[in-house]
Amino acid sequence: MATVLIVDDDPHPRLLYQEYLSDLGYTAIIAANGPEAVEIVTQGNVDVVILDIAMPGMDGIEVLSKLLDINSQLPVILNTAYGAYKEDFMTWAAEAYVTKSSNLGELRKQIEAALEKRGIQVPPQPPQE
Amino acid sequence: MALSREMQSALRGVLVMILAGGQGERLYPLTKRRAKPSVRFGGAYRMIDFTLSNSVNSGLKRIYVLTQFASTSLSRHIRRGWSGLLADDLDEFIEVLPPQRLTADRFYKGTADAIYQNLFVLQDERPERVLLLSGDHAYKLDYGDMLEHHVHTGAALTIACLEVPRESATQLGVAQCDEQSRIIGFEEKPEDPKPMPANPDMALVSMGVYLWDTKALAQEVATDVTARDTKHDFGRNIIPSMVERGLPVYAYIFRDKKVDKPAYWRDIGTLESYWAANMDLVNLVPEFDLYDGAWPIYTYRPQYPPAKTVHPDLTRVEDSLLCDGCIISGATLRRSILSPGVRVHRRANIDECVVMDDVDIGEDTKIRRTIVDEGVSVPSGYQIGYDLEADRKRFVVTDSGLVVVALGAVFD
Numbered sequence: 001m002a003t004v005l006i007v008d009d010d011p012h013p014r015l016l017y018q019e020y021l022s023d024l025g026y027t028a029i030i031a032a033n034g035p036e037a038v039e040i041v042t043q044g045n046v047d048v049v050i051l052d053i054a055m056p057g058m059d060g061i062e063v064l065s066k067l068l069d070i071n072s073q074l075p076v077i078l079n080t081a082y083g084a085y086k087e088d089f090m091t092w093a094a095e096a097y098v099t100k101s102s103n104l105g106e107l108r109k110q111i112e113a114a115l116e117k118r119g120i121q122v123p124p125q126p127p128q129e
Numbered sequence: 130m131a132l133s134r135e136m137q138s139a140l141r142g143v144l145v146m147i148l149a150g151g152q153g154e155r156l157y158p159l160t161k162r163r164a165k166p167s168v169r170f171g172g173a174y175r176m177i178d179f180t181l182s183n184s185v186n187s188g189l190k191r192i193y194v195l196t197q198f199a200s201t202s203l204s205r206h207i208r209r210g211w212s213g214l215l216a217d218d219l220d221e222f223i224e225v226l227p228p229q230r231l232t233a234d235r236f237y238k239g240t241a242d243a244i245y246q247n248l249f250v251l252q253d254e255r256p257e258r259v260l261l262l263s264g265d266h267a268y269k270l271d272y273g274d275m276l277e278h279h280v281h282t283g284a285a286l287t288i289a290c291l292e293v294p295r296e297s298a299t300q301l302g303v304a305q306c307d308e309q310s311r312i313i314g315f316e317e318k319p320e321d322p323k324p325m326p327a328n329p330d331m332a333l334v335s336m337g338v339y340l341w342d343t344k345a346l347a348q349e350v351a352t353d354v355t356a357r358d359t360k361h362d363f364g365r366n367i368i369p370s371m372v373e374r375g376l377p378v379y380a381y382i383f384r385d386k387k388v389d390k391p392a393y394w395r396d397i398g399t400l401e402s403y404w405a406a407n408m409d410l411v412n413l414v415p416e417f418d419l420y421d422g423a424w425p426i427y428t429y430r431p432q433y434p435p436a437k438t439v440h441p442d443l444t445r446v447e448d449s450l451l452c453d454g455c456i457i458s459g460a461t462l463r464r465s466i467l468s469p470g471v472r473v474h475r476r477a478n479i480d481e482c483v484v485m486d487d488v489d490i491g492e493d494t495k496i497r498r499t500i501v502d503e504g505v506s507v508p509s510g511y512q513i514g515y516d517l518e519a520d521r522k523r524f525v526v527t528d529s530g531l532v533v534v535a536l537g538a539v540f541d
Contacts, residue, residue: 069233072355089248090232092351 025123210429
């Protein structure tokens with residue numbers, strides 16, 4: 001089963017994404033800051049990372065470089081409320097860019113696309129309610 | 130050339146990045162203790178001076194030099210020779226940039242990775258365009274002409290290209306162009322280089338001079354870093370991929386307008402090509418003219434007294450370049466280049482040699498087709514370049530029989 005790592009210093013989106021992705025059939029694990037994320041990715045077994053940019057200490061842009069330095073093939077989806085980051089060259093190595101919103105469809109679409117590109121199985125569609 | 134206002138403003142928006150981070154294996158042992166761009170060339174210069182002079186003469190004065198190995202000599206040269214030429218207060222600079230290890234904790238995996246790891250520079254500077262250059266080529270190109278071509282074609286990337294006979298293109302990047310100079314095919318070191326449409330005997334090769342729109346550059350290197358099957362190299366991976374994806378990549382064809390033929394350009398990054406390009410300088414009418422007042426080559430010149438020749442009965446100097454501080458006392462020199470501070474003693478015979486700083490050549494020596502590195506003392510009576518088997522035991526001898534006496538060489 002595909003594993004998604006959610007990195008966000010704010011517990012609310014972290015939990016929201018974790019529940020949503022678990023419901024979709026992913027193994028959703030969380031990290032509250034950059035160093036934790038780096039440690040988890042170093043251990044391996046992460047298929048996709050959802051990464052917040054504005055975090056205290058090691059910000060998402062720095063975390064992105066560190067994660068790609070560990071595994072250059074790792075898809076990292078940047079997730080932030082601030083559109084201005086799109087203009088930052090340092091974010092351009094990310095797999096995709098998703099604006100934070102309560103509509104999680106776009107996030108799901110990007111995760112699925114990243115997995116399909118790498119030949120990793122997307123969890124089967126859950127039954128419609 | 131009088132530039133339009135539009136071009137003047139376009140020039141101000143260009144940031145120069147010189148890739149000087151290679152190990153220079155092909156030039157070993159000259160690169161034993163110094164980065165390749167810092168190797169002496171033409172007696173008084175260091176390789177990087179040609180690229181830097183091109184930039185400054187073209188009006189491009191915001192320059193980063195990306196280093197990686199043995200950069201002490203290069204940094205010192207730039208500080209002494211170049212930093213003083215530019216005005217910080219006018220936002221002119223030449224900055225030596227060793228790996229910062231901010232983005233990744235590794236050596237540069239290739240030319241594209243070198244830019245990826247320094248994307249923060251582009252983020253800070255926000256130039257409109259980036260001119261990517263190498264520090265080991267000898268040529269005189271007004272990058273302003275290239276920029277004009279780039280602006281008019283609307284290219285994302287413009288590559289300076291040279292027309293060469295097809296058989297000499299196999300070790301270079303070969304571009305195929307349409308009539309509007311748009312590149313429609315690009316192969317690195319092809320076995321069978323594609324000919325130019327108008328002339329089947331010639332091929333168009335990349336000079337390793339790339340003018341980029343900054344966003345296209347950032348996009349390409351950021352995408353390349355996560356790509357599979359890439360050597361992170363502009364010539365091998367990024368350019369062929371951009372051409373394949375139909376992005377606007379154009380060639381700027383480098384010609385000498387006065388005589389309407391391909392202009393002088395040499396990769397001086399191998400021992401053979403380095404020596405041959407040095408020999409180009411001593412010709413009666415050199416193809417590469419160091420005496421052109423309209424295109425000065427700047428460098429750092431150490432403080433030495435003038436060159437001097439004594440013992441007129443024994444001294445004979447033929448088609449040679451002598452730098453400051455040299456003393457030729459009763460020796461014969463033919464087609465040779467002497468860097469500052471070289472002493473050549475009685476009855477020494479120096480033929481087609483490149484001799485670097487502070488070398489001392491003893492009496493009755495005979496040296497031919499040899500590069501002698503800095504500070505070497507050749508003992509009296511010694512012969513180099515005449516018995517290659519013997520030379521091979523002590524020195525580096527190339528396939529064509531060129532001898533290189535390295536720094537700290539031991540004679541017996």
